[in-house]
Amino acid sequence: MLDERDRKILDALQHDAAIQVSELADLVSLSPSACSRRIQRLEEAGYIARRVAILDRDRVGVPTTVFALVKTSHHSEDWTEAFRRAISDIPEVVEAHRLTGSYDYLLKIAVPRVEQYDVVYRRLVRRIELFDVSAFISMETLKAGEAVPVNYAE
Known part of the structure; x- marks a missing residue:
């Protein structure tokens, strides 16, 4: 069962998967280690399918x-x-x-x-x-x- 912090973590990660754990932890009012454990739990539970980089289509030539x-x-x-x-x-x-x-x-x-x-x-x-x-x-x-x-x- 997800709580509001889990939802905030998921929302933040899908907008910027490269966010520092310490910054994410501040955003959801957790310690970095507690936030890191939640991220790991969310990955293991399948809520986070993968982390990817979204490329700029103009820069890579397919606009x-x-x-x-x-x-x-x-x-x-x-x-x-x-x-x-x-x-x-x-x-x-x-x-x-x-x-x-x-x-x-x-x-x-x-x-x-x-x-x-x-x-x-x-x-x-x-x-x-x-x-x-x-x-x-x-x-x-x-x-x-x-x-x-x-x-x-x-």
């Missing part, structure tokens, strides 16, 4: 985001696994979601420029049969990040 909506006429377990393998081998596909509704999957694709999307598209359709793919270019990111609300965590 363009394309969202691709995918329809398939295949829904077997084998096809789904082949699709997972196909997209996992394409580093430009940075997120993939299975959907309800008219489309089956949503892919978030990071590329240097719009024209590079066609290269990614061709690599994908060479690997797996798709019924329809509709692409949408993001004009502006209004909100981005990996942080999730922690107030629901128990």
Whole structure:
């Protein structure tokens, strides 16, 4: 069971995983050693899945985001696994979601420029049969990040 300090620790870490334990401890009114033990407990309990660095997409040369909506006429377990393998081998596909509704999957694709999307598209359709793919270019990111609300965590 999480308490309010645990939630504050989780919230702070997902905004800055490199925060010093002493600074985090001050933020949640704990000693550094007690705060460190809580972090370890949260990691062991699976609340913290991993710690990563979020890169500046402009600086690493992939500022363009394309969202691709995918329809398939295949829904077997084998096809789904082949699709997972196909997209996992394409580093430009940075997120993939299975959907309800008219489309089956949503892919978030990071590329240097719009024209590079066609290269990614061709690599994908060479690997797996798709019924329809509709692409949408993001004009502006209004909100981005990996942080999730922690107030629901128990």
